[in-house]
Amino acid sequence: MVRKALGKGLESLLSNDFVPSKHILLELEIDGIIANPYQPRKEFNEESLNELAESIKVEGILQPLLVRKVKDVYQIVAGERRWRAAKKAGLEKVPVLVLEVDDLKLQQIALIENLQREDLAPLEESNAYKNLIDKYGFTQAELAEQIGKKRSTIANMLRLLQLPDQVKKELESGSITVGHAIAVLSVDGLDQQETLSREIINSGMSVREAETAARKMKKTKADKPVPQPGxxxxxxxxxxxxxxxxxxxxxxxxxxxxxxxxxxxxxxxxxxxxxxxxxxxx
Structure with a gap:
């Protein structure tokens, strides 16, 4: 049964317009299935995959993969982590539900599946939003409506793509959080942003402390005396x-x-x- 609480979530996208009316499950050869080219998640934790593979060896796959047919193969719509773990577990066949979805729905479903599990790294999420906006011409408000997020959330995640490369690395490694990164973006200039990020890491600042440091940095710059003519x-x-x-x-x-x-x-x-x-x- 569809749960209305998810709003524009995965269940909303998988309405009767996209799910075959008979809901017939198939078993497909695992080698006849390919990954989703629009998968926003670029890194899969090996330890977590190994744990899931061990569980699959004992219990099997409890939830079928969602796929669509592309020429002579089946392309994953949702469930790539289960598919990867099933291969590790040595399964030759996996249960699937075949859907008829276009590229837009494919990207939306893959994004929402990861968002609901909170699996995406911040910059993976940012790039996924940017790809949908660039390819389909969504405004931030339209995209927010499509995937059930606040427009301010979309805007802040897109801003992360403006971070200096060094600060992006610090965000990817977990040295700073998204909240820290937003504070860093509030100061002008790449050099100042990198400086603030280093101070956040070295001092172990909370997000609130980082915001205070950013305000002080901006005030110091504003109060800097204008050089007098020589x-x-x-x-x-x-x-x-x-x-x-x-x-x-x-x-x-x-x-x-x-x-x-x-x-x-x-x-x-x-x-x-x-x-x-x-x-x-x-």
């Missing part, structure tokens, strides 16, 4: 004022800026233009 800058400004006999201001930002001259009448403007050596057709 002597050469002041000399240049004075020479310009003496030459053009008017008020001259230079405002700079990094390597760019503005040079402004004041004039007080049309004749004064023409005088400045002549001093600049600009010829205007009469």
């Amino acid at each position: 002597r050469a800058y002041e000399q240049l400004l004075q020479k310009l004022r003496n030459h053009f006999k008017t008020k001259v201001e230079i405002s700079s930002k990094g390597h760019a800026g503005k040079l402004a001259f004041d004039y007080y009448s049309d004749d004064d403007l023409n005088r400045l233009i002549i001093l600049m050596g600009i010829k205007i057709d009469s």
